[in-house]
Amino acid sequence: MADIVEVRGLVKRFGDLVAVDRVEFMIADGETFGLLGPNGAGKTTTISMISCLLEPTEGEIVVAGHSINKEPTAVKSSLGVVPQEIALYPTLSAAENLAFWGRMYGLSGTRLKKAVDDALELAGLADRSRERIEKYSGGMKRRINIAAGILHRPKVLLMDEPTVGIDPQSRNHILETVKDLNASGMTVLYTSHYMEEVEYLCDRIAIMDHGKIIAMGTLNELRDVVGGMDVVAVTVSEVSDRIVAAANAIDGVEGVNQADGKMEVLTPSSGSILGRLVTTLESEGAHVTSVTVTEPNLESVFLHLTGKSLRD
Numbered sequence: 001m002a003d004i005v006e007v008r009g010l011v012k013r014f015g016d017l018v019a020v021d022r023v024e025f026m027i028a029d030g031e032t033f034g035l036l037g038p039n040g041a042g043k044t045t046t047i048s049m050i051s052c053l054l055e056p057t058e059g060e061i062v063v064a065g066h067s068i069n070k071e072p073t074a075v076k077s078s079l080g081v082v083p084q085e086i087a088l089y090p091t092l093s094a095a096e097n098l099a100f101w102g103r104m105y106g107l108s109g110t111r112l113k114k115a116v117d118d119a120l121e122l123a124g125l126a127d128r129s130r131e132r133i134e135k136y137s138g139g140m141k142r143r144i145n146i147a148a149g150i151l152h153r154p155k156v157l158l159m160d161e162p163t164v165g166i167d168p169q170s171r172n173h174i175l176e177t178v179k180d181l182n183a184s185g186m187t188v189l190y191t192s193h194y195m196e197e198v199e200y201l202c203d204r205i206a207i208m209d210h211g212k213i214i215a216m217g218t219l220n221e222l223r224d225v226v227g228g229m230d231v232v233a234v235t236v237s238e239v240s241d242r243i244v245a246a247a248n249a250i251d252g253v254e255g256v257n258q259a260d261g262k263m264e265v266l267t268p269s270s271g272s273i274l275g276r277l278v279t280t281l282e283s284e285g286a287h288v289t290s291v292t293v294t295e296p297n298l299e300s301v302f303l304h305l306t307g308k309s310l311r312d
């Protein structure tokens, strides 16, 4: 698949601060790509440079074959941008606000009307489109932000932490909207400091900290950073060499550790071995009292790489 976003050697300095430090990534056409990092990691600064709002100190960005330096207009028309806050006119209705943004993208007449109707439908707010924006909840305004970003059917949608500080219902709606947009062929760059969101949405993820990408890959590739294995902790009535050997002999078991009455079974896929593991241990005369599966997640990866938690 061709890359629709290419970022090479991207640097942004604010005085002495290096907010973005030699960032490189490629996003394939049709992908949902996540930029995961804590506050201050450099996510917004990166997105602002891709969307031509901020000039890079160094580096190259190409969107849909157009360089941001040479063809910023072509870049802008390929992009939809959903910042955390957009200017909405509080005394105008949602439909009127969207029509305003649509005209900014050069839409008019029946094309504008259809674009606004489609966007309202997608935001799940078609039935409230005549209400003034000032009556909307924070989550509804965020959904209108997204609607505004996709009015012109961009090839690539940039979303900057679109679910921060909103109610769970709007949050779920936004996550499903991202899935739908991606399924309709839109490439999405999604930034967040919530690992569950990027785990749920993204084909590939770059983990960012202090302006640098510290790891990048699919969720499974990133889990590999911390071993790529499930750990099944089994508590048994007694642990003997014979029982450990029996567990080790199961197809799909990569290794077994034993420690004070417990066994830890390493496996690439706990789901396919759990049943056999328990019956094998029981048939060897060991009584299994508990089985717990733990799986490395992006939090463990971040912790492993930086020594700190994503939420700090």
Ligand SMILES: Nc1ncnc2c1ncn2[C@@H]1O[C@H](COP(=O)(O)OP(=O)(O)O)[C@@H](O)[C@H]1O
Residues within 6 Å of the ligand: 014, 017, 019, 037, 038, 039, 040, 041, 042, 043, 044, 045, 046
């Ligand atoms: N306009 C600016 N002037 C000076 N420093 C800035 C500016 N914008 C962002 N920064 C700093 O750059 C770093 C990265 O910020 P940002 O890109 O907003 O991070 P994130 O979006 O990941 O929270 C932070 O240390 C922030 O304080």
Ligand SMILES: [Mg+2]
Residues within 6 Å of the ligand: 043, 044, 045, 160, 161
């Ligand atoms: Mg930000």
